[in-house]
Amino acid sequence: MTGPLRVAIAEDSAVLRDGLVQLLADRGFVITDAVSDPDALRASVERERPDVAVVDIRMPPTFTDEGLRAAIDLRHRHPGLGILLFSQYIETRYAAELLADGAAGIGYLLKDRVADVSDFVDALRRVASGGTALDPEVVTQLLGASRRTDSISVLSAREREVLSLMAEGRSNAAIASELVVSEGAVEKHVANIFTKFDLPVTQSDHRRVLAVLRFLES
Amino acid sequence: MFVSGSKMVIVVPEDLQARVREVARTILRAPFTRRTWSELLFLIVGAALAAVGLAFVGITVAAGVALAVTFIGLAVVGLAVRGARGFGGLHRNLARGLLNEQIEDPAPFVHRPGFLGWLQAVLRDRVGWRAMAYLVVKALLALVGIMTALSIWIDAFSCLTFPFSNHSQPAEFGVARIFFRPGFVSIQSSGFLHGLAIEATGVILFFVAPWATRVVILLDRPLLRALLGPGAMAERVRSLEHARAQTVDASVATLRRIERDLHDGTQAQLVALAMRLGMAKEKLATLDDPDLAPVRDLVDDAHRGAKEAIVELRDLARGIHPPALDLGLEGALSTLASRSTIPTELTLSLRDRPTPAIETIAYFCVAELLANVAQHANASRASVSCAQHGAWLRLVVRDDGMGGAQLSQLGSTSSGLSGLTDRVHAVDGRLDIVSPLRGPTVVTVDLPLHA
Numbered sequence: 001m002t003g004p005l006r007v008a009i010a011e012d013s014a015v016l017r018d019g020l021v022q023l024l025a026d027r028g029f030v031i032t033d034a035v036s037d038p039d040a041l042r043a044s045v046e047r048e049r050p051d052v053a054v055v056d057i058r059m060p061p062t063f064t065d066e067g068l069r070a071a072i073d074l075r076h077r078h079p080g081l082g083i084l085l086f087s088q089y090i091e092t093r094y095a096a097e098l099l100a101d102g103a104a105g106i107g108y109l110l111k112d113r114v115a116d117v118s119d120f121v122d123a124l125r126r127v128a129s130g131g132t133a134l135d136p137e138v139v140t141q142l143l144g145a146s147r148r149t150d151s152i153s154v155l156s157a158r159e160r161e162v163l164s165l166m167a168e169g170r171s172n173a174a175i176a177s178e179l180v181v182s183e184g185a186v187e188k189h190v191a192n193i194f195t196k197f198d199l200p201v202t203q204s205d206h207r208r209v210l211a212v213l214r215f216l217e218s
Numbered sequence: 219m220f221v222s223g224s225k226m227v228i229v230v231p232e233d234l235q236a237r238v239r240e241v242a243r244t245i246l247r248a249p250f251t252r253r254t255w256s257e258l259l260f261l262i263v264g265a266a267l268a269a270v271g272l273a274f275v276g277i278t279v280a281a282g283v284a285l286a287v288t289f290i291g292l293a294v295v296g297l298a299v300r301g302a303r304g305f306g307g308l309h310r311n312l313a314r315g316l317l318n319e320q321i322e323d324p325a326p327f328v329h330r331p332g333f334l335g336w337l338q339a340v341l342r343d344r345v346g347w348r349a350m351a352y353l354v355v356k357a358l359l360a361l362v363g364i365m366t367a368l369s370i371w372i373d374a375f376s377c378l379t380f381p382f383s384n385h386s387q388p389a390e391f392g393v394a395r396i397f398f399r400p401g402f403v404s405i406q407s408s409g410f411l412h413g414l415a416i417e418a419t420g421v422i423l424f425f426v427a428p429w430a431t432r433v434v435i436l437l438d439r440p441l442l443r444a445l446l447g448p449g450a451m452a453e454r455v456r457s458l459e460h461a462r463a464q465t466v467d468a469s470v471a472t473l474r475r476i477e478r479d480l481h482d483g484t485q486a487q488l489v490a491l492a493m494r495l496g497m498a499k500e501k502l503a504t505l506d507d508p509d510l511a512p513v514r515d516l517v518d519d520a521h522r523g524a525k526e527a528i529v530e531l532r533d534l535a536r537g538i539h540p541p542a543l544d545l546g547l548e549g550a551l552s553t554l555a556s557r558s559t560i561p562t563e564l565t566l567s568l569r570d571r572p573t574p575a576i577e578t579i580a581y582f583c584v585a586e587l588l589a590n591v592a593q594h595a596n597a598s599r600a601s602v603s604c605a606q607h608g609a610w611l612r613l614v615v616r617d618d619g620m621g622g623a624q625l626s627q628l629g630s631t632s633s634g635l636s637g638l639t640d641r642v643h644a645v646d647g648r649l650d651i652v653s654p655l656r657g658p659t660v661v662t663v664d665l666p667l668h669a
Contacts, residue, residue: 013486019493026497063478064544088485088532091542092556093549111485112528115492115521117500145556147563 005128008050009034010041010067011086012059016111020054023114027121036060038070045074045081052082052105052128057094068094075101082127086111090137092145096217103169103210107133122174132169132209139167146216154196162189167212248428257431260316261368264309264438265360271305272357274298275350296337299346303327306349309356310446319439324448325456330648330664331607344452352445359438367430370423377420381413463575463669466645470539470575477539485531492524540581547577547604551584555602558588560617562600569606572667579641580604580613583649583663586638587615595619595659606667613663621657645669 007029011017014036021034032048035041037060045053053074057067071083084107085098095108107127113135114120123133134142143152143164155163158179165175172190176183190208194201199211230238248254278298285291313319327346329339340346376383448456499521502514535541542550548566555564572580584602591600597619604613642649646666653659 013482013490015490016486016493019490023493023497058481058541062544064541088481089536089541090553091549092553093542093545111489112492112525114489115496115525115528117493117496141553141556144558144561145552149561 004028004030005052005125006030006032006048006050007124007128008032008041008044008048008053010036010038010053010059010070011056012036013056016056020114023117024121024124027117029124038066041070042074045078049078050081052084052124054084054086054124057085057087065094068097071098072101081105082130083107084109084124084127084133090135090141092141095134095138095142096145099210099213103132103134103213104207105130105132107169108138109133109135110137123169126169134168134209136164136168139164142167142213142216148216151197151215155193159189159193159196162186163193163212166190166193167209167216169209245425249424251428254428254431256316257428257435258367258371260312261363261431261434263316264312264356265364265368267305267308267312268353268356268360271302271309271353274301274305275353292337292341296340299340299343299350300327302350302353303343303346305353306345306446309352309442313438313442313446317435317439317442319442321443321447324446325452328609328666331610331612335664344449348445348449352441355441355445356438359434359441362437363431363434367427367434370427370430374420374423374427377416377423380416380420462644463573466575466669467573470578473539473578474544474574477535477541480531480535480538481541485528485535488524488528488531492521492528495521495524539578543574543577543581546571547580550577550581551602551604554581554585554588558600559592560588560595560597560600562588562602565601565603565605567605568611570667572611572665573669575669576611576645576665576667579638579645579647580611580663580665583613583638583642584615587661590623591615591617591619591659594623595621595657597657597659609667611665611667613665615661615663616658618658620655621653621659622655623651623653623659 007024009017009020009024009031011020011034017034017036021031025031032050033040033044035044041053041055044050053071055067055071057065059066059070067085067087071085074081075083082105085094086109087094088111090108090110098106098108105127107123109120109123113123126133146152152160152163161179162175165178170178172183172186176186179186191201194208194211197212197215199215202208202211275298278294278301282291282295282298285294310321310323313321324345327339327343329336495517499514499517502510502517540550542553547568551564551566555562571577584604588600588602591597595617597617600615600617602613602615604611606612639649642663642665648662648664650662651659652662
């Protein structure tokens with residue numbers, strides 16, 4: 001990708017919207033638009049064609065799941081657009097709906113995560129380049145909702161940690177630095193997980209997220 | 219009336235004249251009005267219905283009493299009450315249609331899921347018992363009606379049609395005896411005068427009959443209203459229930475608004491604050507000045523504190539009103555089940571959406587019960603089912619833990635559950651715990667779909 005990433009922001013709270021604009025501009029993103037409702041977002045994406053959109057789930061008019069509806073809608077119209085959904089709460093049903101069409105270029109994070117600025121910016125870049133960024137809470141819930149409890153219990157504690165980080169959309173390098181182990185060790189754990197789950201090994205990060213999620217859902 | 223000269227003149231005041239004319243007109247017209255024939259029809263159909271109703275009540279109650287030692291006896295009595303309610307409804311509709319009597323429907327029969335729920339509700343069904351009382355009194359009244367009003371009609375017709383029949387005398391039935399027996403009309407005699415006398419009796423009875431009918435119906439009307447209407451107590455209960463439902467709904471709406479205000483205000487501001495502290499923290503980290511170390515520590519603390527505050531505030535807000543409920547119970551419960559530390563299976567079958575207040579109570583019940591399972595039950599699996607049974611919502615939370623849970627015990631160990639039973643009772647719901655030692659524990663919560 002060439003040039004700075006172009007970001008659209010849809011967030012109805014002015015204080016948070018301004019903060020996000022400031023943070024992302026500071027980190028070298030180009031803000032195409034910062035709007036406060038889903039319709040303005042749709043129009044803006046149509047006009048400006050950003051690389052990625054940061055979307056609050058609860059927005060006017062009903063303050064329930066407008067952001068999610070807009071995100072799913074935008075995904076269908078602009079398959080290349082990365083979407084980072086952003087919410088005070090993680091709901092299992094929202095995650096399932098969002099990931100129904102694949103995990104490429106999808107993120108679902110708690111709003112708290114902006115407090116850790118670099119992690120948040122990394123997640124946004126990952127989503128913009130077609131990767132996945134799922135909140136640890138999303139992963140916990142997906143694991144909790146999974147009926148494959150028997151398969152999961154076969155994993156070692158370390159493998160479970162790797163599985164969670166992998167499901168969040170992290171690369172092997174990121175997992176290695178998070179767990180303070182070598183990349184080679186991570187690769188070994190990943191291979192073990194795929195063997196135990198009987199899944200085909202795949203190189204791309206978001207494909208393996210999807211493989212893991214599909215497995216958990218089945 | 220006064221005397222003038224030798225001539226006696228009777229002066230009748232004009233208004234009295236008019237009244238007499240009116241009364242005469244009313245009496246003469248009565249047999250030909252729609253009202254009279256409706257009332258006669260009510261008398262006949264009502265009497266037939268009363269006979270069937272009395273037979274039904276007699277047989278079922280007798281059977282119930284005979285079987286009283288067994289459990290079936292109660293069920294049969296329940297059937298009697300339920301049936302009486304049905305007969306009551308027929309009488310009520312008859313009165314509405316034929317007597318133009320404005321009787322409101324009593325509250326519909328509702329019962330908790332299951333046979334025991336039905337039995338309990340039906341035996342306590344005041345409407346059913348009152349209807350049964352009506353059926354008994356109505357049977358007596360019907361007998362009186364047949365012996366008086368109806369017999370007058372029959373006598374009137376048999377007298378009027380006497381010339382066309384080949385009998386020597388009219389049918390002798392009911393009150394007509396009063397006219398015939400004391401020799402008012404000699405029934406032994408025959409001939410033209412005899413026939414004329416019978417015919418005249420027929421005409422008199424024909425004009426008397428509507429009023430006899432009206433008197434009998436007049437006795438029935440207050441009974442209909444008192445025993446087949448909603449009843450004063452029931453009316454009061456209904457209005458109180460309505461007021462309570464409004465209060466419960468209003469409090470849920472208020473909590474929802476508080477949560478939304480928190481979300482849009484304080485929570486958003488805290489996130490923005492934590493974000494700015496995060497930016498400051500990262501900027502400070504890039505500066506290599508030893509003097510900045512204490513500042514760095516301060517900002518780190520503030521950053522951590524802000525993040526903790528966000529989490530605490532989120533838990534608080536979720537405890538006030540879980541926002542996922544805005545889209546229905548299903549999504550909210552699936553998040554609860556998957557957040558539970560014990561693997562939890564969720565099954566849902568709801569046809570109608572409960573009111574927000576009921577959804578909220580159901581949500582907090584499941585949240586509290588799952589938290590209890592995780593804390594105390596030592597369980598490896600749990601299941602939550604949420605199903606609709608008629609006008610009721612039944613929640614069942616089951617775990618394979620060690621059992622031995624009691625409501626009082628649960629109430630003291632978790633502040634939430636005792637509050638929950640109060641909230642469940644506040645909408646006439648019920649919470650039952652079956653928890654033998656060594657498990658499994660099954661908690662059943664029944665809630666009406668509408669508060």
